[in-house]
Amino acid sequence: MSASSLPDCSGRTILVVLAHPDDESLACGGTIARLADAGARVVLLCASRGEKGAVSDKALIASDDLATVRTRELHEAAKVLGIAEVLIFEHPDGDLRWADVPQFHVEIVLAIQRHKPDAVITFAEDGLYWHLDHIGVHERTFTAVKSFGPWAPPLYYVTMRQGLMQEIVDAARANGAVLKGKPFDVEPDAFGDYAAPPSFLVDVHEWVPRKLAALRCHRTQIGPNNAFHYLTEDQARRLLGVEQFRRSALEAGWDSVIEQLGERVTS
Secondary structure (H helix, E strand, O other): OHHHHHOOOOOOOEEEEEOOOOOOHHHHHHHHHHHHOOOOOOEEOOOOOOOOOOOOOOOOOOOOHHHHHHHHHHHHHHHHHHEEEEEEEOOOOOOOOOOHHHHHHHHHHHHHHHHHHEEEEEEEEHHHHHOOOHHHHHHHHHHHOOOOOOHHOEEEEEEEOHHHHHHHHHHHHHHHOOOOOOOOOOHHHHHHHHHHHHHHEEOOOOOHHHHHHHHHOOOOOOOOOOOHHHHHHHHHHHHOOEEEEEOOOOOOOOOOOHHOEEEEEEO
């Protein structure tokens, strides 16, 4: 799909609310890049600086703390994806479901009031792979959007097809990768496990190179031994070329332009 055939998203803002640096690239980097190319102003609200994350190479944080490095990586990835503004907060990594609940709620509400988004994107109830921080961000975003009642922007949950991460790992190994540990320190089969089915799919095949480039900006998390480094271009487009979303049942004041990008899933 060429840029000329994209729906015109000029004048629309999409607010993406996630937990850690790298969530934006992994969960919906292709959709973010496609929205930005269509003229949307994408604003990313990241709840933490990811200070408790793993480190692929200690040399990457030789002169800085991990939070500082991951914040820098996030801004690099945001530039690749075309994100217009990054709001990064300092809520405690690892405790996002329980810590600073009223404060975080207010921050999301204020972001909605300020940016007046055409849509809000966040994690679904499963947090992609039952990550408690992701689930906490889902809960805070849900209640913040709900507080707007009939004037709420439509809320969309990014989800992942079960089995996808294992297919990525298998493809990397078939290409000769000797992988150490698990991707993102999680069993591959946990991604998408028991996730509710999506309501629409977004074709991002043409934006997969941008998604991969953004992922690779997060060098502390996606080092040279990560499976994503071993995918061929064809494999990456096949495995990462569709991102899936489910619209929340919350009442909303309108339908978002984001649904014009997607193909509805019929049950």
